[in-house]
Amino acid sequence: MKNTKKGAVDLFIFLVGVFGIIMLIVILFAIFTSYDDLKRADPKPLGYKAVEILSTYEEADESLLYLDASTRQAIENALYRFGQNGLQPTTGSECGSASFYQKWSGGTVEKTTTGGMSQCIVTNTECTPKDFEKSYIAYVSEELNKRISGYKGILPKADGYDLIQSPKDGATEVKGIAKTPITIKKANYDTAVKTELSYEIKPSFRESTDIDAASHFSYTTSNGAALNKKDEIAIKKEIENLNSENPKLEWSLNGFIKECKNMCNTGESCTTNCHFEKDEPKCNDDDFAEEGEFCPRHEVCDTGTVEESYCSYTAYIQVRIKDDRYKLPGEANGYRKTPYGNIEYWFALNWMDESPIKSECVV
Amino acid sequence: MNKKALLGDFVLKVFTILFYIMFLMIVLIILKLPGCTNDKDVTDIIRSGSDETLQLKVEQQLITYLRTPMPDDLLERIERMRQMDEDGEFTDMQSGEPALKWNGIVDTIVFRLKDGKKLIEQHPEIYKGQTYAGFIAALERHFRSEPEKANAAFDLATRAVFAQKYEERITRKTSKEVYASPIIIVKYDGFNPESPEPIKTEAKPGDLRSIGDSYDAVSLAAMKYAVTLIPTEDNPAMVQLNAPALIQNVRLPRA
Numbered sequence: 001m002k003n004t005k006k007g008a009v010d011l012f013i014f015l016v017g018v019f020g021i022i023m024l025i026v027i028l029f030a031i032f033t034s035y036d037d038l039k040r041a042d043p044k045p046l047g048y049k050a051v052e053i054l055s056t057y058e059e060a061d062e063s064l065l066y067l068d069a070s071t072r073q074a075i076e077n078a079l080y081r082f083g084q085n086g087l088q089p090t091t092g093s094e095c096g097s098a099s100f101y102q103k104w105s106g107g108t109v110e111k112t113t114t115g116g117m118s119q120c121i122v123t124n125t126e127c128t129p130k131d132f133e134k135s136y137i138a139y140v141s142e143e144l145n146k147r148i149s150g151y152k153g154i155l156p157k158a159d160g161y162d163l164i165q166s167p168k169d170g171a172t173e174v175k176g177i178a179k180t181p182i183t184i185k186k187a188n189y190d191t192a193v194k195t196e197l198s199y200e201i202k203p204s205f206r207e208s209t210d211i212d213a214a215s216h217f218s219y220t221t222s223n224g225a226a227l228n229k230k231d232e233i234a235i236k237k238e239i240e241n242l243n244s245e246n247p248k249l250e251w252s253l254n255g256f257i258k259e260c261k262n263m264c265n266t267g268e269s270c271t272t273n274c275h276f277e278k279d280e281p282k283c284n285d286d287d288f289a290e291e292g293e294f295c296p297r298h299e300v301c302d303t304g305t306v307e308e309s310y311c312s313y314t315a316y317i318q319v320r321i322k323d324d325r326y327k328l329p330g331e332a333n334g335y336r337k338t339p340y341g342n343i344e345y346w347f348a349l350n351w352m353d354e355s356p357i358k359s360e361c362v363v
Numbered sequence: 364m365n366k367k368a369l370l371g372d373f374v375l376k377v378f379t380i381l382f383y384i385m386f387l388m389i390v391l392i393i394l395k396l397p398g399c400t401n402d403k404d405v406t407d408i409i410r411s412g413s414d415e416t417l418q419l420k421v422e423q424q425l426i427t428y429l430r431t432p433m434p435d436d437l438l439e440r441i442e443r444m445r446q447m448d449e450d451g452e453f454t455d456m457q458s459g460e461p462a463l464k465w466n467g468i469v470d471t472i473v474f475r476l477k478d479g480k481k482l483i484e485q486h487p488e489i490y491k492g493q494t495y496a497g498f499i500a501a502l503e504r505h506f507r508s509e510p511e512k513a514n515a516a517f518d519l520a521t522r523a524v525f526a527q528k529y530e531e532r533i534t535r536k537t538s539k540e541v542y543a544s545p546i547i548i549v550k551y552d553g554f555n556p557e558s559p560e561p562i563k564t565e566a567k568p569g570d571l572r573s574i575g576d577s578y579d580a581v582s583l584a585a586m587k588y589a590v591t592l593i594p595t596e597d598n599p600a601m602v603q604l605n606a607p608a609l610i611q612n613v614r615l616p617r618a
Contacts, residue, residue: 010375015378055419058419058426062422069594073497073596147594152557317618326491337486
């Protein structure tokens with residue numbers, strides 16, 4: 001009996017040993033298998049999900065940086081072009097241009113016929129710029145588009161924003177809000193079914209430049225229009241007054257041209273080049289006929305039409321923005337500069353005398 | 364039970380226990396053997412996690428730099444740095460040589476203080492009222508006509524704006540303030556704007572480069588790159604910030 005018990009105990013120890021060994025082999029096998037799985041699975045780094053979320057923000061921020069920088073540049077470049085274009089819309093002045101100055105007024109003379117009567121009528125048209133915001137925003141939009149179109153990211157083009165020029169003391173501010181949001185997507189392999197990490201944002205911006213373009217616009221247009229139809233001396237005097245009244249803007253008359261070669265043909269018939277011709281061809285050079293009689297003559301005239309000459313006047317005006325921060329060494333005054341050129345407002349006033357200075361009959 | 368049987372039983376039990384202990388030790392040794400464990404994988408996982416975070420940090424740092432408003436007193440800052448350089452106040456932390464090399468040669472890029480300063484002086488519009496991105500965009504025109512002057516102006520401005528105190532090293536005898544300026548490279552064209560590739564830091568004509576105070580082989584070996592695009596008048600320009608892991612800085616003696 002005692003021997004049987006001892007045998008059982010020994011068998012138990014033996015079996016426990018065998019099972020122990022089998023269990024350890026199984027544990028080892030499981031550990032190594034899981035190591036292999038870990039290696040094969042190409043594990044994601046710790047915190048990769050958070051990093052991925054942050055990287056979508058970062059990607060959006062990169063696009064917004066590009067948008068902000070584009071707007072900042074567009075605001076200044078648009079202002080430069082706006083000034084060069086005489087504060088007129090992108091299409092230019094309806095009165096046309098004189099040299100590279102856009103006209104704020106234009107005089108023309110044209111023939112009109114009423115009741116069979118023809119006459120030349122002088123028309124002096126005003127083309128003073130009117131709508132600051134509408135015109136300026138059109139320039140900004142063009143400049144913004146030029147820059148955004150070069151970006152291969154996810155930004156909407158300029159017409160994809162609601163652009164507003166908002167009043168700001170001493171500055172020009174442009175706000176823009178995208179009409180549709182942009183979405184940044186990243187594949188998410190964390191789940192069994194591939195999903196996407198999606199970050200949606202509506203790009204917007206508010207950028208400004210320290211040039212009070214709206215005030216300059218209203219001040220320049222109202223005072224510029226008042227110079228129309230004044231003679232050279234009066235304009236110079238008026239400019240002097242403007243320069244002392246507002247030292248921040250410097251007006252100058254870059255030229256005053258009077259031109260009286262503007263012709264208008266009324267169509268009314270007239271005679272010209274009248275002269276006497278001998279009736280008899282036999283008359284000699286001394287106006288006597290062969291038989292000593294006086295040689296008769298008759299008057300001969302060319303028939304033509306009445307042409308009238310009018311004088312036109314063009315004053316070329318430039319308004320510069322004084323800013324001593326941009327004063328160069330050796331210069332007396334500093335003027336507001338941008339990387340695109342100085343911000344200046346260029347315009348021409350052109351008008352015509354109401355009555356002709358002379359009428360002549362032209363064949 | 365006789366004495367012999369008892370001894371045999373005891374020996375068997377001792378051997379069984381010893382066998383278990385030995386087996387456990389073998390298992391533990393196997394688990395610690397290099398190649399048999401995932402220690403390296405785990406380390407890699409942690410390291411690559413921190414690499415990603417560092418990459419994000421560099422990218423965000425570049426955006427922050429580009430949004431930084433340029434100071435109106437840029438010329439005064441440059442002048443201050445020039446004066447300090449002349450007085451020998453900047454020193455390379457490793458070699459002990461003058462560090463900024465205003466008039467010296469760093470690789471094949473020649474930074475000429477006079478030229479760069481003159482360009483900034485004559486064109487205040489390139490920095491006044493601009494951000495760093497606007498400054499880079501405004502430099503493009505000058506880069507097309509006078510690349511060397513533009514490069515010098517870019518380097519001067521970058522150092523003057525972004526050189527900042529990195530750390531303070533205090534020993535029993537001395538106290539040194541360590542300053543660093545970043546490595547920033549600008550490429551106006553000649554890259555694919557759809558997927559801008561990082562460009563090498565080695566000197567190469569055709570780019571604007573400010574290689575800062577941390578340009579050496581060691582720091583280049585562990586470099587993180589951040590690349591982004593900024594608009595210019597014609598095309599987007601690529602701006603790259605290189606963030607070395609090891610920063611070799613300049614020091615300023617305490618005033």
